Amino acid sequence: MFSQAEENYLKALVQLIHFRDQGNEVGTNELALYLNVKPATANDMLKKLREKSLVSYVKYGKISLTVEGQKAGMDVVRKHRLWETFLVEKLDFAWDEVHEVAEQLEHIKSKKLVNSLDDFLQNPKFDPHGDAIPDREGRILIPYQRLLSEVSIGKSGKVVSVKDNSNSFLQYADKIGVRIGGMIEVAGRESYDGQTTLRVENKDHTVSDKFCMNIHVVCPTCKLGKDCSKNDCSF
Amino acid sequence: MFSQAEENYLKALVQLIHFRDQGNEVGTNELALYLNVKPATANDMLKKLREKSLVSYVKYGKISLTVEGQKAGMDVVRKHRLWETFLVEKLDFAWDEVHEVAEQLEHIKSKKLVNSLDDFLQNPKFDPHGDAIPDREGRILIPYQRLLSEVSIGKSGKVVSVKDNSNSFLQYADKIGVRIGGMIEVAGRESYDGQTTLRVENKDHTVSDKFCMNIHVVCPTCKLGKDCSKNDCSF
DNA sequence: ATTTTTTGTTAGGTCTACCTAACTTTATTA
DNA sequence: TAATAAAGTTAGGTAGACCTAACAAAAAAT
Numbered sequence: 145m146f147s148q149a150e151e152n153y154l155k156a157l158v159q160l161i162h163f164r165d166q167g168n169e170v171g172t173n174e175l176a177l178y179l180n181v182k183p184a185t186a187n188d189m190l191k192k193l194r195e196k197s198l199v200s201y202v203k204y205g206k207i208s209l210t211v212e213g214q215k216a217g218m219d220v221v222r223k224h225r226l227w228e229t230f231l232v233e234k235l236d237f238a239w240d241e242v243h244e245v246a247e248q249l250e251h252i253k254s255k256k257l258v259n260s261l262d263d264f265l266q267n268p269k270f271d272p273h274g275d276a277i278p279d280r281e282g283r284i285l286i287p288y289q290r291l292l293s294e295v296s297i298g299k300s301g302k303v304v305s306v307k308d309n310s311n312s313f314l315q316y317a318d319k320i321g322v323r324i325g326g327m328i329e330v331a332g333r334e335s336y337d338g339q340t341t342l343r344v345e346n347k348d349h350t351v352s353d354k355f356c357m358n359i360h361v362v363c364p365t366c367k368l369g370k371d372c373s374k375n376d377c378s379f
Numbered sequence: 380m381f382s383q384a385e386e387n388y389l390k391a392l393v394q395l396i397h398f399r400d401q402g403n404e405v406g407t408n409e410l411a412l413y414l415n416v417k418p419a420t421a422n423d424m425l426k427k428l429r430e431k432s433l434v435s436y437v438k439y440g441k442i443s444l445t446v447e448g449q450k451a452g453m454d455v456v457r458k459h460r461l462w463e464t465f466l467v468e469k470l471d472f473a474w475d476e477v478h479e480v481a482e483q484l485e486h487i488k489s490k491k492l493v494n495s496l497d498d499f500l501q502n503p504k505f506d507p508h509g510d511a512i513p514d515r516e517g518r519i520l521i522p523y524q525r526l527l528s529e530v531s532i533g534k535s536g537k538v539v540s541v542k543d544n545s546n547s548f549l550q551y552a553d554k555i556g557v558r559i560g561g562m563i564e565v566a567g568r569e570s571y572d573g574q575t576t577l578r579v580e581n582k583d584h585t586v587s588d589k590f591c592m593n594i595h596v597v598c599p600t601c602k603l604g605k606d607c608s609k610n611d612c613s614f
Numbered sequence: 615a616t617t618t619t620t621t622g623t624t625a626g627g628t629c630t631a632c633c634t635a636a637c638t639t640t641a642t643t644a
Numbered sequence: 645t646a647a648t649a650a651a652g653t654t655a656g657g658t659a660g661a662c663c664t665a666a667c668a669a670a671a672a673a674t
Contacts, residue, residue, distance in 0.1 A: 149661060172622055185662055187623060192660095204622060204669060235495040245489045254480045260470035384631060407652055420632055422653060427630095439639060439652060 158217035293356035301361025393452035453517035528591035536596025
């Protein structure tokens with residue numbers, strides 16, 4: 145099969161190419177930065193993966209995954225997210241403790257293990273962060289997670305992640321009671337500039353559109369593991 | 380911490396030195412054979428482990444573990460056996476399918492994970508093969524597993540493993556209905572030569588002492604995870 | 615359109631864990 | 645006890661995944 149390093153590159157490419165809002169063009173430097181290695185190292189590996197027909201790229205060009213490479217990368221993502229779900233649901237890990245361990249567990253090689261784990265967890269469709277878990281064939285449901293800035297007035301969301309990790313943002317968020325796992329209701333929104341009134345822990349705060357665009361929330365009624373699109377989603 | 384390879388050597392040394400009936404003297408060749416590497420490789424690693432004060436040995440002498448090395452090796456054994464238990468009890472793996480996967484899982488580095496897993500499994504004392512699981516401090520209970528040749532007349536045991544893996548042995552065992560997980564009653568034993576009458580699936584078979592010395596059984600009443608010494612053990 | 619910056623590549627080096635082949639020490643046996 | 649066999653060691657070599665430093669190509673800015 146694939147080495148641990150190869151799997152890490154394939155997973156990174158899936159994340160960068162397919163699981164990103166913005167541009168899906170990826171280069172050597174960006175990939176290297178993402179994986180905390182030097183560009184020269186990433187370049188070596190890209191050549192190796194090209195040899196194996198897992199990525200397709202030309203010198204100085206952009207990188208893309210072959211069908212086979214995408215399948216392999218998706219499989220690593222699947223394993224990572226299943227293990228994260230296991231850690232949170234069965235072993236009572238907190239959301240922010242699981243990543244490092246899942247980074248290791250995702251490399252365990254056993255089809256039977258992954259599929260048994262999937263069944264044991266009752267085939268969840270989303271992991272604890274609200275990210276979709278690819279199925280056996282690498283297919284995913286469109287995540288029901290969305291930005292707070294896109295939640296309708298009067299609706300509520302449960303915070304699953306934040307995009308901005310700067311101290312100023314985090315401190316501000318903390319000050320007004322916005323934290324991972326917490327509930328937020330969108331009490332009002334000014335159409336002129338997007339100024340939004342949030343109701344958090346029974347207090348109202350008026351925040352900027354920019355602030356709201358950094359917060360991911362999920363629907364609080366259709367909880368983890370359900371296919372939101374089929375439910376009476378409160379968004 | 381320790382590399383995967385280092386952990387494998389430490390685990391192997393614990394197995395060879397502490398978890399064996401016969402002589403606990405171990406040399407380079409034997410260690411290499413056990414780990415499927417060449418003696419030269421084992422020798423390299425022994426030097427490295429000595430540098431790190433994990434093993435203690437002199438050139439051309441026998442190998443032993445330091446307190447620190449034994450603790451580290453025991454920890455790997457603990458993880459291996461906990462994962463085996465998880466696979467069998469929670470994911471419905473068969474006894475003979477777990478080893479390969481557990482070989483990988485035992486290298487996951489996270490104290491919290493191991494201890495949570497231990498709790499999740501309700502702190503089992505023995506793994507599915509009947510081998511003792513070391514606790515957080517590396518202590519183990521005396522295994523209640525014993526050889527069929529040591530089971531008293533009139534008592535029964537559940538087969539957990541066999542020592543002999545030759546075809547002739549396995550075929551013979553199969554023919555008389557002796558298989559992993561199956562029950563055997565010792566109906567009688569000749570004190571002269573140890574010829575033993577076994578009752579298997581309601582049929583009697585007379586077998587040699589040699590045959591019985593190759594079969595490990597556990598007490599069928601005090602099942603996995605219990606401390607046999609405290610119970611009304613049927614042995 | 616030329617210079618500068620950014621991005622990507624190559625060449626050569628390190629470290630780990632393995633190997634083979636040749637050699638030395640210890641143990642066994644004639 | 646000398647010869648032979650077994651066990652252990654050393655030297656030198658390979659492959660994978662990383663590195664630095666120097667260089668080349670493409671993109672951006674002047």
